[in-house]
Amino acid sequence: MPDTTSTKKPAPNVSEHPMMDEVIRCEKLTKLYPAGNILAVDQLNMTVHHGEIFGLLGPNGAGKTTTVGMLTTLVVPTSGKAIVGGIDVVAHPSLVKQVIGVVSQTNNLDRSLTVWENLYYHGLFFGMKSREARAAADKLLVEFRLTERAKAEVMAISGGMAKRLQVARALLHSPSVLFLDEPTAGLDPQSRLALWEILRKLHAEGQTILLTTHYMEEADSICDRLAIMDHGHILAVNTPKGLKESVGADSIVTISAAGNLDALAALLKEKIEGATKSQRVDNVIQLHIKGASGVLPKVVSIAEQAGFNITDLSVAEPTLETVFINLTGKELRD
Amino acid sequence: MNMITDTQTAEHFKKLRPAMAASRAAFGALLLRDLTVLRKSLGIFIARTLVQPFLLVFVFLYVFPQIGQGIGGGGGANGESSFATVLVAGVVALSIMFQGIQAVALPLANEFGYTKEIEDRVLAPLPVSMVAIGKVAAGAIQGLIAALIVFPIAAVIHAKGVHPNLTVNWVILLTLIPLTCVMTSALGLFLGTRIAPRNIGLMFGFIVLPITFLGGTYYPWTALAAVKIGGFSWLQALVCINPLIYVTEGFRAALTTAPHMQLYVIYPVLVGLCALFLWVGIKGFYNRVLS
Ligand SMILES: Nc1ncnc2c1ncn2[C@@H]1O[C@H](COP(=O)(O)OP(=O)(O)OP(=O)(O)O)[C@@H](O)[C@H]1O
Ligand SMILES: [Mg+2]
Numbered sequence: 001m002p003d004t005t006s007t008k009k010p011a012p013n014v015s016e017h018p019m020m021d022e023v024i025r026c027e028k029l030t031k032l033y034p035a036g037n038i039l040a041v042d043q044l045n046m047t048v049h050h051g052e053i054f055g056l057l058g059p060n061g062a063g064k065t066t067t068v069g070m071l072t073t074l075v076v077p078t079s080g081k082a083i084v085g086g087i088d089v090v091a092h093p094s095l096v097k098q099v100i101g102v103v104s105q106t107n108n109l110d111r112s113l114t115v116w117e118n119l120y121y122h123g124l125f126f127g128m129k130s131r132e133a134r135a136a137a138d139k140l141l142v143e144f145r146l147t148e149r150a151k152a153e154v155m156a157i158s159g160g161m162a163k164r165l166q167v168a169r170a171l172l173h174s175p176s177v178l179f180l181d182e183p184t185a186g187l188d189p190q191s192r193l194a195l196w197e198i199l200r201k202l203h204a205e206g207q208t209i210l211l212t213t214h215y216m217e218e219a220d221s222i223c224d225r226l227a228i229m230d231h232g233h234i235l236a237v238n239t240p241k242g243l244k245e246s247v248g249a250d251s252i253v254t255i256s257a258a259g260n261l262d263a264l265a266a267l268l269k270e271k272i273e274g275a276t277k278s279q280r281v282d283n284v285i286q287l288h289i290k291g292a293s294g295v296l297p298k299v300v301s302i303a304e305q306a307g308f309n310i311t312d313l314s315v316a317e318p319t320l321e322t323v324f325i326n327l328t329g330k331e332l333r334d
Numbered sequence: 335m336n337m338i339t340d341t342q343t344a345e346h347f348k349k350l351r352p353a354m355a356a357s358r359a360a361f362g363a364l365l366l367r368d369l370t371v372l373r374k375s376l377g378i379f380i381a382r383t384l385v386q387p388f389l390l391v392f393v394f395l396y397v398f399p400q401i402g403q404g405i406g407g408g409g410g411a412n413g414e415s416s417f418a419t420v421l422v423a424g425v426v427a428l429s430i431m432f433q434g435i436q437a438v439a440l441p442l443a444n445e446f447g448y449t450k451e452i453e454d455r456v457l458a459p460l461p462v463s464m465v466a467i468g469k470v471a472a473g474a475i476q477g478l479i480a481a482l483i484v485f486p487i488a489a490v491i492h493a494k495g496v497h498p499n500l501t502v503n504w505v506i507l508l509t510l511i512p513l514t515c516v517m518t519s520a521l522g523l524f525l526g527t528r529i530a531p532r533n534i535g536l537m538f539g540f541i542v543l544p545i546t547f548l549g550g551t552y553y554p555w556t557a558l559a560a561v562k563i564g565g566f567s568w569l570q571a572l573v574c575i576n577p578l579i580y581v582t583e584g585f586r587a588a589l590t591t592a593p594h595m596q597l598y599v600i601y602p603v604l605v606g607l608c609a610l611f612l613w614v615g616i617k618g619f620y621n622r623v624l625s
Contacts, residue, residue, distance in 0.1 A: 099350070124367075125360045125455065126356075
């Protein structure tokens with residue numbers, strides 16, 4: 001019986017049963033959309049552990065929504081296997097639906113119902129008694145600061161509120177894993193922060209969460225582990241810190257200049273001490289530096305001696321953007 | 335639950351409810367949701383249900399007799415009364431038919447469309463086919479209510495001297511109404527899953543209107559035998575592809591002693607149409623909600 005007040009156990013640090021720690025497991029999960037013959041997800045392997053916030057980071061069309069769709073029964077995999085909450089998604093979709101909560105990319109709230117009713121009927125769908133569903137709806141409205149709008153039509157509330165309501169609805173039946181597809185896309189900065197706050201709180205309570213995003217700040221600041229996705233493939237999986245360390249540099253110098261950038265990139269790689277990598281990304285050069293300081297003046301003088309006119313220069317720590325560029329040779333943002 | 339996979343035994347996994355119990359509860363809740371939505375717009379529902387039959391009855395049975403533009407084979411009050419008899423059955427049938435399409439096809443077309451509102455219901459813990467069947471059940475209930483509302487009007491409103499000649503056969507009526515409600519609402523499911531929201535207008539023009547005019551609302555099917563080309567009653571044969579004809583003829587059998595299509599044709603065809611529309615409707619539903 002669903003119980004919204006059940007105490008969720010925090011993530012075990014060291015699992016004695018690694019298999020049992022898995023809330024999501026995909027093996028060679030593949031989706032080929034017959035319409036257009038599009039291979040949206042290609043032989044995906046992935047594991048999400050109990051109590052973690054796992055992020056799928058990737059650009060438009062990477063296959064994030066398709067992956068979430070397959071894990072939540074809405075997209076039928078072409079091949080491969082997915083186990084969610086211990087249940088085979090393809091073999092037992094109705095059972096899987098008992099243990100997942102889904103916040104989809106679009107606002108799919110029930111427009112024929114009020115804010116409160118969206119929660120109440122969702123509770124009834126999941127077998128709650130009327131009184132239980134009522135109590136759970138009231139409680140979540142308070143937690144998500146929506147009580148004042150309880151009787152409003154869902155079309156009449158703001159985008160941020162609608163997203164909060166979607167999250168509240170997905171949590172109402174205490175799912176083993178919460179899926180959020182681009183939860184902050186299209187939200188104003190304030191609503192985005194508010195949603196991050198909510199996710200952190202859920203995380204502290206031990207809720208397992210899988211979210212997709214194409215905002216690297218979001219991935220960086222709230223995910224325990226990340227999978228970087230592009231063209232239906234996972235290119236790397238690690239903690240945000242681990243991913244950034246994998247770049248093998250402690251600072252990234254970005255240089256804008258006129259002239260043959262590929263030549264300048266090669267020159268800098270050769271001449272600058274501690275340069276681990278130097279590449280042209282669109283119309284800038286990214287120079288990776290490890291264990292060296294005072295690099296900027298050297299960059300300027302080397303460039304000028306070679307007859308390049310530097311128009312802009314900056315230095316920053318590696319970000320997930322750097323990781324993405326490293327993996328794909330292109331920028332995450334479009 | 336370790337029959338499903340070994341890992342389901344892990345203690346932090348949510349306890350699963352038996353599939354049957356969960357489905358039954360979810361199905362009931364889906365119906366309740368649809369009825370709540372119906373209750374919220376009950377006024378509009380009733381008005382929508384009444385407009386068409388009211389106009390039909392008003393024009394044909396009240397205005398026409400008074401302006402002397404009688405219809406009905408015999409002419410005069412007798413002819414009008416016999417037309418009234420024909421029309422009552424037609425009006426009830428038509429109202430149920432419209433209800434099925436309006437209650438199921440229209441909301442579905444929207445919910446599948448851009449808003450994807452149906453998603454939360456598809457994610458309820460029951461098989462997707464049951465979500466579709468729930469839609470049909472809710473539509474059938476609306477059809478039933480429509481029948482209850484319409485019948486009195488059709489039987490009561492008419493000009494002086496015009497009397498529909500009604501003899502109710504309860505056995506037929508009480509079996510026919512539920513069967514019709516399910517059939518038309520399954521037709522609504524079929525149409526709703528196959529027609530894009532932007533084409534709903536076309537659906538009314540190209541599907542609903544022909545169904546209405548060639549569905550035996552204004553004339554008994556048996557009378558169409560007179561429309562012939564070279565000895566072949568082509569129209570009588572043609573309208574047999576129209577589901578409404580079986581409904582109107584069924585109500586004619588249930589409400590009047592006038593000639594009507596044989597019951598041993600009506601019942602099997604209606605049952606067959608139920609099965610057909612449910613089948614293609616559920617298939618269409620799958621295609622729309624799953625990819
Ligand atoms: N129903 C569908 N039929 C055919 N192709 C589809 C369908 N849904 C998605 N695709 C295609 O599959 C690929 C992956 O799409 P998907 O929506 O999974 O990407 P995404 O990572 O979620 O992108 P976004 O950031 O834009 O949401 C894209 O090329 C997309 O055009
Ligand atoms: Mg997406």
